[in-house]
Amino acid sequence: MPENVNMRDVARAAGVSPGTVSRVLSNRMGRTRVSVATRQKILDAVRTLDYVPNINARRLFSNRSGVFGLVLPRFDFPMRRMFEDQHLMRILAGIEETISPEGYRVLLIFADRDFVSGKEYLNIFRSKQLDGVFIWGAASADRFYAELGEHGYPHVFITTRPDCGDPAACFRGNYTEASRLAVEHLLEKGHRRIGWCANGDDVTSLQGELDLGIRQALNANNLGWDETIVPMRCNYLYSHGCEFAEAFAPGGASPVSALLFVSHDSARGCCDVFSSRGIRIPEECAVACCDSLVEEKSILKITRVAMDDFEIGAAAARRLLKTADSGTDSGDEEKLPVIFVPGETT
Known part of the structure; x- marks a missing residue:
């Protein structure tokens, strides 16, 4: 096999022009007007010749990078814990499965101090490093993102939207419906003192929706x-639920008969520690959560409200692909349906 196979070699083997090869390889899903038979001949020639496209040449021809960014916030706890978040992993899977057939890849970007103060969120577009960005977990105070809309740079928000009037679309689960369903279930079970285990320092819009x-x-x-809800501080990771449960005293100063957690992970951590401490669930204290994956694999079936994070990521990806193509965004907010799943803990 000759080294340094180029696009002209592929075109010669397929019996087409180099321009046709370039169009097919830049757009594998067929928005260009190339017949199925011709496209297949080109792809067969690519495999036979073991041709690897020159990324820089492709970018020059298409004026695109073929890369979308996924902007992640910097939290106070260690960075490794971010990737314990299975919601984020499912969202990322939905994004990747949707954009990969279109020839795009994802680049992770962390919104650290330089990202904000150095205006890297604008520079990544000015330098043509990216064709668009997904922004996950934006804080309400992240008003600088409005500049992306002012410059017409393609972007969508996932899960939360900053309080900046940015017209870009936002994709999320229906958190208001999730907490409503969970509390209605607990009330139907006769609970009239419910511990609301949420992060009191939440800087996103989700706390208000819940x-x-x-x-x-x-x-x-x-x-x-005030007569029904007892605020109790707990963040959303498994370790946070464990820490909460270690300090929890049934029948303490503010006795509750049920605990409602934001996430399944923190609820699972609480249940595991309760079991080790001999606290019976749900007899001594019921446990439920507002935000879980559609498919949970924990042994104890926790009463929960499930969100399809994979579809949230896929829906956001479909919108960003469309926005990157057209340069316009309708700016609507899509709240995907949630599913109430009764379990053994209530």
Whole structure:
């Protein structure tokens, strides 16, 4: 096999022009007007000649990088814990499966101090490193993202949107519906003192949406917040749930008969520690959560509300592909349906 096979060699083997080869390899899903038979001849020639496209040449021809960025926030806890978040992993899987057939790849970008102060969020577009970005977990105060919209740079938000008037679309689960369903279930089970295990320092818009769903369930049952809900601090990882459960005292100063966690991971951590401490679930304390994966593999079946994170990522990817192509975005917000899944813990 000759070394340094180029596009002209592929074109010669397939009996087409180099321009046709370039169009097919730049767009494998067929938006260009090339017949199925011709496309297949080109792909067969690529495999036979073991041709690897020159990325820089492709970028020059198409004026695109073939890369989307996924911007992730920097949290206070160690970075490795971010990748314990199975919601993020499922979202990333949905993105990758959707954009890969279109010839795109994902580059992870962390929104650190330089990203903000050095305006890297603009420079990555100005330098043509990326064709668009997914922004996951933006804080309400991340108003600098409005500049992306002002410059017309393709981007979509996932899960949260900053309070900056940015017109870009946002894809998320329906968190208000999730907390409403969970609290309604606990009320139906007779619970009238519910510990709300959420992060009091949440800097995103999700806390307000979750609180709204709880209030809707309480109002429908003529119950007040203060008489029913006991705020308790707990973040969303498994380790956070374990730490919470170690310090929890059933029948303590603010006795509750049920605990409602934001995430399945923190609820699972709590249940595991309760079991080790001999605290019976749900007899001594019921446990539920608002935000879980569609498919959970824990041994104990926790009462939960499931969100299809894979589809959230896929829907966001479809929109960014469309926006990168057209340069316009309708800017709507898509809240995907949630599913209530009763379990053994209530």
